[in-house]
Each structure stands twice: as C-alpha cells, then as structure tokens.
Amino acid sequence: MFLAWREIRQSKLRFALVTAVLLLVSYLVFFLSGLASGLAGLNREAVDKWQADGIYLTDESDKSLTQSMMEVDLADDVVADETAVLAQTNLIADNGDAKSGVALFGIRPDEFIMPEPTEGDEFSDEFEVIASDSLKEEGFSVGDELDLSGSEVTLTITGFTDDARFNAAPVLYMNLEDFEKVRPGAAAMAQQEGSAENPDGQPAETDQGLPGETVEQPEMVNAIVVKGSQPDEVPDDLEYLESETFIENLPGYTEQNLTLTFMIYFLFAISAAVVAIFLYVLTVQKISMFGVMKAQGISSAYLSRSVIAQTFILAVIGVLIGFGLTVLTGQFLPAAVPVSFDYGMMAIYGAVLIAVAILGALVSVWTIVKIDPLEAISG
Amino acid sequence: MTEHVLQMEDVTKTFGSGRTEVRALKKTSLDVSRGEVIAIIGPSGSGKSTLLTIAGGLQGPTEGEVRIAGERITELGEKDRSKVRLEHVGFILQSSNLVPFLTVSDQLKLLDKVKKGNMTKEERKGLMEELGITKLTEKYPNDLSGGERQRVAIAKALYSNPSLLLADEPTASLDSDRAFEVMKLLKSAAVKKDAATIVVTHDTRLTDYVDKVYKMVDGVLHLETEKGGAASLDEGRTDFLEKGGNEDGI
Numbered sequence: 001m002f003l004a005w006r007e008i009r010q011s012k013l014r015f016a017l018v019t020a021v022l023l024l025v026s027y028l029v030f031f032l033s034g035l036a037s038g039l040a041g042l043n044r045e046a047v048d049k050w051q052a053d054g055i056y057l058t059d060e061s062d063k064s065l066t067q068s069m070m071e072v073d074l075a076d077d078v079v080a081d082e083t084a085v086l087a088q089t090n091l092i093a094d095n096g097d098a099k100s101g102v103a104l105f106g107i108r109p110d111e112f113i114m115p116e117p118t119e120g121d122e123f124s125d126e127f128e129v130i131a132s133d134s135l136k137e138e139g140f141s142v143g144d145e146l147d148l149s150g151s152e153v154t155l156t157i158t159g160f161t162d163d164a165r166f167n168a169a170p171v172l173y174m175n176l177e178d179f180e181k182v183r184p185g186a187a188a189m190a191q192q193e194g195s196a197e198n199p200d201g202q203p204a205e206t207d208q209g210l211p212g213e214t215v216e217q218p219e220m221v222n223a224i225v226v227k228g229s230q231p232d233e234v235p236d237d238l239e240y241l242e243s244e245t246f247i248e249n250l251p252g253y254t255e256q257n258l259t260l261t262f263m264i265y266f267l268f269a270i271s272a273a274v275v276a277i278f279l280y281v282l283t284v285q286k287i288s289m290f291g292v293m294k295a296q297g298i299s300s301a302y303l304s305r306s307v308i309a310q311t312f313i314l315a316v317i318g319v320l321i322g323f324g325l326t327v328l329t330g331q332f333l334p335a336a337v338p339v340s341f342d343y344g345m346m347a348i349y350g351a352v353l354i355a356v357a358i359l360g361a362l363v364s365v366w367t368i369v370k371i372d373p374l375e376a377i378s379g
Numbered sequence: 380m381t382e383h384v385l386q387m388e389d390v391t392k393t394f395g396s397g398r399t400e401v402r403a404l405k406k407t408s409l410d411v412s413r414g415e416v417i418a419i420i421g422p423s424g425s426g427k428s429t430l431l432t433i434a435g436g437l438q439g440p441t442e443g444e445v446r447i448a449g450e451r452i453t454e455l456g457e458k459d460r461s462k463v464r465l466e467h468v469g470f471i472l473q474s475s476n477l478v479p480f481l482t483v484s485d486q487l488k489l490l491d492k493v494k495k496g497n498m499t500k501e502e503r504k505g506l507m508e509e510l511g512i513t514k515l516t517e518k519y520p521n522d523l524s525g526g527e528r529q530r531v532a533i534a535k536a537l538y539s540n541p542s543l544l545l546a547d548e549p550t551a552s553l554d555s556d557r558a559f560e561v562m563k564l565l566k567s568a569a570v571k572k573d574a575a576t577i578v579v580t581h582d583t584r585l586t587d588y589v590d591k592v593y594k595m596v597d598g599v600l601h602l603e604t605e606k607g608g609a610a611s612l613d614e615g616r617t618d619f620l621e622k623g624g625n626e627d628g629i
C-alpha cells in the first residue's frame with residue numbers, strides 16, 4: 001500500500017485517467033442495472049405484490065396467462081393454503097383527457113391478491129376499479145370514469161394502489177363478477193348465450209334446461225394464484241408454475257433481462273481489459289525501476305501486492321464515484337425513465353467491477369514476476 | 380583474522396555455446412573484506428559488470444563458487460538470492476537507483492517496509508548529515524541534481540546496513556567535481572559502515588580513493604595496485620586539488 005499510494009499521489013493525472021475509465025464503466029454498469037431492475041419491475045411488480053408461491057395455468061397455454069382460460073370452478077380442485085382466481089385482459093382506458101394501455105385484473109375481493117389502496121377506497125359497487133398509482137402520473141385520478149376499448153362499459157376509479165404494473169402496463173383491479181361484462185367480446189359472448197355448444201359441436205346441456213334452451217356461459221378465469229407448498233397433485237389440464245417461472249415466461253421479460261445482463265457482463269469484460277491495458281502500459285514504463293528494486297532484493301510479491309493495492313484503490317474510488325453519480329442522475333431523471341436502483345445488486349456489481357479490475361492487474365503482476373533484474377540493470 | 384564478506388572462487392562465466400560461445404569471465408578469484416574498498420577498472424566489454432552482477436547474486440557463474448557473508452549463493456534459487464541481496468548487498472548504479480515517485484525520505488522508508496535491521500533514526504540522521512542531504516528529504520529525485528541523486532543513492536544503499544556495497548559506474552553521469560565528491564563520500568561512508576565495497580569504473584582518477592585497484596582485461600582480473608586505505612583518501616584528494624580542483628568542487 002505504501003508504494004501504491006505514494007505513486008498515486010505523485011502521478012495524479014495518470015491515475016486519474018485510469019480512475020475515470022473505471023468511473024465511467026461503473027456508472028454505465030450501475031445505470032444499466034437500474035434500467036434492468038426498473039424494466040423488470042414494470043413487468044413483474046403486480047405479480048410480486050401477490051406474494052404468491054405459484055400459479056396454475058392451463059397446460060395448453062404454454063405458460064402464457066392470456067392464452068390460459070379455465071372455468072373458475074377448477075379452483076376448488078386446487079390444493080393450497082390459499083387460492084385466488086385471476087382473470088386478465090389488456091385494454092385501453094380513456095378518462096377523456098388521457099389514454100393508457102392497462103392490464104385489467106378480475107379478482108375476488110375476499111381473496112389474497114386483492115390490493116390495499118394507498119389512496120382512495122376499495123371497489124365495492126359494480127364497475128369500480130382500484131388502479132395502479134403509476135396512472136396518476138399520466139393524468140388519472142380517483143373518481144375518473146374510464147371508457148374502455150372494445151367494451152361499452154365505463155369503469156370508475158375508486159382508489160390507487162402501489163407496485164401494480166404487469167407486463168409494463170398499469171393494472172386496474174376489479175371485481176371478477178363484473179369482469180366478464182368488460183372482457184373484449186363480452187357482447188358477442190352474450191349474444192351466443194342460448195346457443196352454446198359443447199366442444200363436440202352438440203348443443204350444451206345445462207342445469208337450467210335442455211339443448212337449445214337459453215344457457216349461461218360458465219365464469220371463466222385465466223389463472224389460479226396460490227400460496228402454500230408445492231402441490232403434490234396438479235388437476236388435469238392444468239400446469240403449476242412457481243411465481244418466478246411464471247414471471248420469466250412473461251412476454252419479452254427474459255429476452256429484455258438477458259439483453260441488459262449481457263451488456264453488463266460485457267462491460268465487466270471491457271473494464272477488465274481496459275484496466276489490464278492501462279496498468280500493463282504503466283508497468284512496462286516502470287520495468288527498469290522494478291528491475292532495480294528487484295536487484296536490491298525487494299521481492300516480486302511485494303511489488304505485485306503494490307500493483308494490486310493500487311488497482312484496488314483506483315477501482316474503489318472509481319466505483320464509489322460512479323455509484324454517487326448514478327444515484328445523483330437518478331434524482332433528475334423523468335418518471336418516464338424506468339430506472340429503479342437495487343442497492344444490493346449495485347453493491348454486488350461494484351464488488352464484481354473491483355474484482356475484475358484486480359483480475360486485469362494480474363497481467364501487470366505477471367510482467368513484474370518475469371522482470372529480470374539483471375536485464376533491467378544492464379539496460 | 381580478516382573477515383571476507385565476498386568470496387569468489389574460480390568463477391567463470393560463459394555466454395552462448397559452440398561458435399557463438401563468449402567467455403566473459405575466465406577463472407577468477409576475489410575476496411573482499413569488511414571496510415575494504417576496491418576498484419575494478421577496464422575497457423568496455425572486458426567483463427567488469429559481469430563480475431559485479433555475479434558478486435551481487437544477480438546472475439550465477441558458469442563455474443566456481445560465490446559466498447556473500449558466508450552464504451553460498453551459487454546454490455540458491457532466485458527467490459533466496461533476492462533475500463540475500465536484501466539482507467547483505469547494497470547497489471549503487473550509474474543512473475541512480477531511486478524510485479521516481481518517492482521523496483528522499485520515502486526512499487529510505489521503503490526499505491523499512493521490506494526489511495528489518497536498517498539504521499536507527501540517529502544513524503540515519505548522521506548518514507544524511509554526512510552525505511549532505513538533510514535538506515533534501517522532501518524532494519523527489521527529479522528535483523535533485525545528478526550529484527545529489529547519487530548521494531541519495533549512496534544513502535539508500537548504506538541505509539540497510541549492507542555488508543557488501545556494489546557500485547557500477549557510480550560517477551559516470553557526473554562532472555569531475557561531483558564525481559570526486561561522490562567518490563569521497565562513498566569511500567568515507569563505506570569505511571564507517573564497515574562495508575566491503577566494489578566500485579566498477581572507467582575513471583582511473585577515482586582509483587585514488589580505494590584500497591586496491593584491479594584491472595579486468597578480456598575476462599581476466601589482475602591486481603593492479605594496493606595501498607593503505609585511510610591514507611589514500613587524503614592523498615587522492617591532494618592529488619585531485621593539485622590537478623586543478625577546488626574546495627567548492629568537493
């Protein structure tokens with residue numbers, strides 16, 4: 001540390017440049033991680049809010065919530081500590097001043113995925129909704145009446161709740177009983193009532209009457225969300241997914257995360273290479289000096305520790321300033337930028353950056369070990 | 380009984396083989412005792428530096444045996460030879476051996492970081508006063524003149540209390556006045572610290588300050604002159620002044 005610090009103090013500009021490179025790389029890594037975390041949050045925060053262990057979808061849906069359709073009664077066949085049925089569709093909501101693409105969740109208010117409003121009240125009457133508070137930034141407020149695309153129904157916002165975005169869309173939570181009337185195509189479905197057919201093409205027979213008589217469509221949901229241990233038995237035609245697996249299969253989620261993660265990993269590799277090149281050039285410039293020191297009996301281990309210590313100091317300074325800059329930048333970003341800083345993850349990335357910088361310094365260590373003091377003195 | 384700090388016995392050094400074989404050092408034996416200062420002179424390529432680097436354990440001989448402070452360094456690996464150098468050998472090189480980003484004071488502190496048994500605070504103060512570098516402690520090598528740098532290099536070499544001091548053309552980059560000044564200080568400090576000292580030089584005038592002068596010609600070492608150590612210092616200085624030097628130049 002003695003040699004390392006003395007040299008940094010004496011050659012400030014030279015080492016400021018190395019630090020600046022590490023600073024910029026760490027700034028970019030932290031910002032990308034914030035972006036990755038923010039974008040991931042956009043996709044998954046409504047699911048995380050459930051604090052559920054898993055979800056049942058139809059096995060033919062290929063893990064897609066929108067493609068999964070099942071009768072609500074199937075929830076009775078599911079064994080779990082708690083269950084909650086979920087119907088979901090995507091719509092455009094319009095309050096007259098602003099429009100927004102939303103995810104509409106049909107839920108039962110007495111089940112565990114019912115959100116707590118952070119502003120306003122829970123829904124109680126027909127066609128009332130609790131909305132994601134992200135809609136407030138788009139110009140929506142409690143009491144707004146929302147026209148919906150593909151539906152004649154008008155919804156009223158009774159309250160807002162936090163952390164309620166699904167697949168990047170703000171969520172509107174409404175009573176499952178009303179949901180069927182809102183789901184796109186509900187009108188057509190209603191018209192078909194009375195001429196419903198079984199899957200084999202024969203007119204459906206119901207409790208209410210014979211084939212050809214007026215019948216009601218069974219209440220349909222997209223999924224059954226559960227809390228409790230992993231199920232031993234899964235009902236026929238259903239597939240159980242752990243929450244994390246379900247999230248990973250949200251459209252575009254994994255692809256987006258992988259892209260950003262790869263960018264971060266590439267930045268790690270780039271920073272290791274840049275540090276290696278910088279330090280190698282600095283070391284090569286000092287070969288003669290290191291050679292003389294080795295001739296005097298100063299061990300390669302001591303000199304190598306000095307280079308490692310130097311790298312550590314520079315990397316820590318660069319990463320800390322990069323961290324500070326990232327947080328500062330975050331304060332001035334518009335809300336539309338989906339950045340969310342996960343400080344735990346940033347700490348890990350910072351540590352990795354320091355580690356890869358030290359890895360880059362090993363090239364210099366190898367150079368020092370190979371220096372022949374005799375050549376350095378003779379030269 | 381005289382204690383030999385450096386013992387070289389039938390040492391040879393050959394580079395290459397076959398047609399390209401060069402015998403840089405032919406069978407050479409040399410003993411240097413504590414407090415003894417010797418000079419090795421000779422033309423370029425005669426093998427002076429090869430001898431010095433073998434004596435300092437920087438390279439091994441092809442044949443023969445080398446002992447530093449009684450330790451057979453010819454049988455040691457580089458790591459152990461490095462330890463012997465740190466413990467027993469001080470180097471003074473032609474272009475000074477200072478670390479450019481350390482102040483004069485830090486040059487010595489560095490040795491404290493890597494080795495125990497260096498000079499005490501009082502001894503260090505005395506050495507710096509003797510070498511006239513007390514006021515330079517916070518200066519960097521680039522802020523020093525050539526003579527000042529070499530004086531600091533001598534201080535650095537002596538600070539670790541070496542039993543063997545090896546100086547390779549220590550005055551080559553200095554003008555005559557500074558060269559005599561540095562040589563005088565080197566001799567005085569080496570005698571005081573009781574270090575066996577070998578000075579390799581082209582400048583035959585500097586041999587006035589040493590106890591023995593060896594001449595190296597084509598890898599063969601001959602004893603040229605031998606004289607009384609303490610007396611020679613004053614004689615050399617008188618000789619230098621008679622040659623046209625002045626008090627300020629020393």
